[in-house]
Amino acid sequence: MPTQQVQRNMLRDPEKSRKYDRAYHETNKVRINEKHKAYYHTHKNEILSYKKREYQANPDIMRDYNWKRLGIHNSDGSQFTMIDYKRTYKIQQGKCAICKKHSTEFAKQLCADHSHQTGIIRGLVCNDCNTIVIKAVDDYNHLIKITQTYLKEKSC
Secondary structure, eight states, X not given: OOOHHHHHHHHHOHHXXXXXXXXXXXXXXXXXXXXXXXXXXXXXXXXXXXXXXXXXXXXXXXXXXXXXXXXXBOTTSOBOOHHHHHHHHXXXXXXXXXXXOBGGGSSSOOEEEEOTTTOBEEEEEOHHHHXXXXXXXXXXXXXXXXXXXXXXXXXX
């Protein structure tokens, strides 16, 4: 807990306040994280229900937030947003970039497929194709190894 003198100084100078907060968090990181985890586990149902309500009330804002949190961006380096999603959706005529089925054939919206290394968006794909891409492209070497192991074990 900061002293009264420190508190008065922080009110006068926001930069000092930020520096103090950063230093405090850095020195107490483990304790703070444990406290946050304990709070989350105690209030998990409330937190999840709040997030669900927020997502339903503001789906576009929440998607933008999630894309930002995941580091998804356009090839020019700008943040990928719902505006970009809608533009890409029109370009692809509402179809999955891989299997070419229309989005109306799926229960969920098309996913924003992106490189997990660079974060750059590749296109909009259905959930099934996105799963295949994640397994095949983002972890190609591992997929080849486990497939070879499987085929050796199950050879006829």
